[in-house]
Amino acid sequence: MVNIYEEFRKNNLKSKLIMQIHDELVFDVNPDELDKVKEIVKRNMEQSIKLSVPIEVKIKVGKNWGEVA
Numbered sequence: 926m927v928n929i930y931e932e933f934r935k936n937n938l939k940s941k942l943i944m945q946i947h948d949e950l951v952f953d954v955n956p957d958e959l960d961k962v963k964e965i966v967k968r969n970m971e972q973s974i975k976l977s978v979p980i981e982v983k984i985k986v987g988k989n990w991g992e993v994a
Contacts, residue, residue, distance in 0.1 A: 926950065928969045938962065951990075959986065 926942060929950075933940060939955040940962045950970075954962050963984050970982045987993040 928973070929966055932965050932969065933962075936961065936965075954986075 926945065930942060933942075938958050938961065940958045941953050942950060943953050944951045950966065952962060952966070963986075967982045967984060971980050973980070985993040
């Protein structure tokens with residue numbers, strides 16, 4: 926999460942990480958930044974730690990929690 930925050934800051938993104946729920950991260954994403962945010966989040970989450978099995982990251986997009994739950 927820290928690496929994602931730093932990369933958002935370095936890229937001057939308006940999007941923000943707003944909460945973590947267990948193994949999920951919830952972002953408020955500027956629509957113009959959606960593709961960039963998805964790439965940053967997926968890369969950082971998959972490469973955050975080396976394990977003997979790959980980390981699978983699924984990204985869902987919606988206007989509210991009900992659309993992605």
